[in-house]
Amino acid sequence: QKEVxxxxxxxxxxxxxxxxxxxxxxxxxxxxxxxxxxxxxKSPELIxxxxxxxxxxxxxxxxxxxxxxxxxxxxxxxxxxxxSATYLCAVQETSGSRLTFGEGTQLTVxx
Amino acid sequence: xxxxxxSPSNKVTEKGKDVELRCDPISGxxxxxxxxxxxxxxxxxxxxxxxxxxxxxxxxxSDRFSAERTGGSVSTLTIQRTQQEDSAVYLCASSLKxxxxxxxxxxxxxxxxxxxxx
Numbered sequence: 001q002k003e004v005x006x007x008x009x010x011x012x013x014x015x016x017x018x019x020x021x022x023x024x025x026x027x028x029x030x031x032x033x034x035x036x037x038x039x040x041x042k043s044p045e046l047i048x049x050x051x052x053x054x055x056x057x058x059x060x061x062x063x064x065x066x067x068x069x070x071x072x073x074x075x076x077x078x079x080x081x082x083x084s085a086t087y088l089c090a091v092q093e094t095s096g097s098r099l100t101f102g103e104g105t106q107l108t109v110x111x
Numbered sequence: 112x113x114x115x116x117x118s119p120s121n122k123v124t125e126k127g128k129d130v131e132l133r134c135d136p137i138s139g140x141x142x143x144x145x146x147x148x149x150x151x152x153x154x155x156x157x158x159x160x161x162x163x164x165x166x167x168x169x170x171x172x173s174d175r176f177s178a179e180r181t182g183g184s185v186s187t188l189t190i191q192r193t194q195q196e197d198s199a200v201y202l203c204a205s206s207l208k209x210x211x212x213x214x215x216x217x218x219x220x221x222x223x224x225x226x227x228x229x
Binding site: 043044046049088101102 | 152154
């Protein structure tokens with residue numbers, strides 16, 4: 001089992017819809033969870049981080065964390081074509097050192 | 112500098128040659144990471160430096176790979192006797208040291224070095 005798994009893509013949604021991206025992790029003691037966005041040919045950029053159970057909202061983005069179920073998700077409301085990118089889930093391991101990334105989910109928002 | 116700086120941005124080398132990739136982290140960031148990303152793939156962890164602690168080298172794929180960090184700042188990733196499967200984008204990232212017992216701070220990535228082994 002991979003340490004961090006993301007829902008298989010690619011994911012395609014119409015403009016204005018809600019895009020839902022999911023991620024599960026294997027290390028129950030993981031403490032920190034991040035969502036990065038990566039445009040084609042570019043480096044990843046941080047869009048959200050969450051440390052506590054529950055929801056965290058930032059503009060059109062909402063991160064949701066459920067440590068008991070070991071999953072973290074990212075919702076993008078009112079999706080825009082500019083949101084089309086690969087979204088990477090990253091989890092901090094218990095040791096507090098390595099940050100492990102999932103394979104990424106490619107999102108396409110169609111105008 | 113304002114961000115993480117990596118050099119060179121592109122490197123083409125012949126199979127069997129050695130290469131050095133450089134990373135200059137954000138000033139004040141004590142944590143430094145190297146990742147590798149092959150085309151269409153996720154980020155593969157290579158190595159992690161945190162202050163003066165022993166680096167976490169558990170992600171290095173073979174003994175041809177090594178990295179050092181001098182003076183707690185600039186880092187160099189060295190690949191000896193390069194192979195074609197080493198072709199990838201090598202990404203460096205830095206972050207602040209997490210608080211005692213606290214979670215990591217977010218990573219800030221450089222623009223990467225695209226390595227092509229012919």
